[in-house]
Amino acid sequence: MLPSGEQIAIAHGDQRAVVTEVGATLRTFVKGGVGVVEGFAGDELPDGARGQVLYPWPNRLSPEPWTFSGRSAAPSVNEQTTDTAIHGLVRWRPFEVEQVNQNRCVLSLFLHPSPDYPFASEIAVAYHLGSLGLTVTTTVTNRDDVPIPVGVGFHPYLAVTTSTIEGCDLEVPATAYVASSERLLPTGEILPVRGHALDFTTAKSINGHELDVTYTELVRDNAGLATVKIRDHNGGRVELQVDRNFPYIQLYTGEDLARGRRRTSIAVEPMTCPPEALRSGKDVIVLEPGQHWAGSWRLRRLDV
DSSP states (O other), rough: OTOOOOEEEEEETTEEEEEEEEETEEEEETTTTTESSOOOOOSSSTTTTTTOESSSSSEEEEEOEEETTEEOOOOOOTTTTTBBBESSTTTTBBBBEEOOHHHHEEEEEEEESSSHHHHHEEEEEEEETHEEEEHHEEEEEEESSEEEOOOEEOEEEOSSSSSTTOOEEOOOOOOEEEEOTTTTTTTEEEEEOSSTTTOSSSSSSTTTTTOOOEEEEOOOOOSSSSSEEEEETOEEEEEEOOOTTTEEEEEEEESOOOOOTTSEEEEEESSOTTTTEEEEEEEEEEETTOEEEEEEEEEEEEEO
């Protein structure tokens, strides 16, 4: 029995991915034998939320009680350094494996009410490998009898073909970022990146930049996709695209990770809302009883 439970393998051409029962986590994804994500071994637990699904909120939420639909929530602190509840409630829960095909799998979880989140909901995550890379589609359904607030996020670490991210160029199609406090919670300001060190609208070196930043006001193509691009000095190229249902992207360069993982990849995190959204209401998804929400993001390596 592996720590992350059943291992679901899918493949398409020279692409291979493994998704785990626990957390519906993306453990590995390679193309042509080259990593697209920096994952973790089958006998390991994922560090730094590596490859995990973030639900019913992504990022950080302060622990003070909040109320919605007449119900009170009291989030439990699980990040001591910022005194916050980080990345939701499903990362360590076993999902049901609903469907497995050669190149596609679907996992789902019924999330029962709890003091942290007093609402009943269901989340289903579909991983699909194809000619465009790995597409991840999430569907959330309100299984309660009152309106519920939700947020969705993911935490893949994009791989480089070098030992660290030094020398990598990063391009982030965002014209603004969410200003944050020392606890990495929003101050209420959305600030332009133009003229700021956080401006990666044109590809530039990541050297000297320590990022744990929420980007927004994304620039999209005609299909509504916003694309983050990473290119290392060996010519390795990885892209992550989000659809319009993900208006925020968190960039994290891993300074707080253990030695051997520190600045060896870049976490590019699709998010439907900013930190603290369940309390602030900022861009939170509100679902009526029985209502569904769905959103997708895509990940691919271009140099193999």
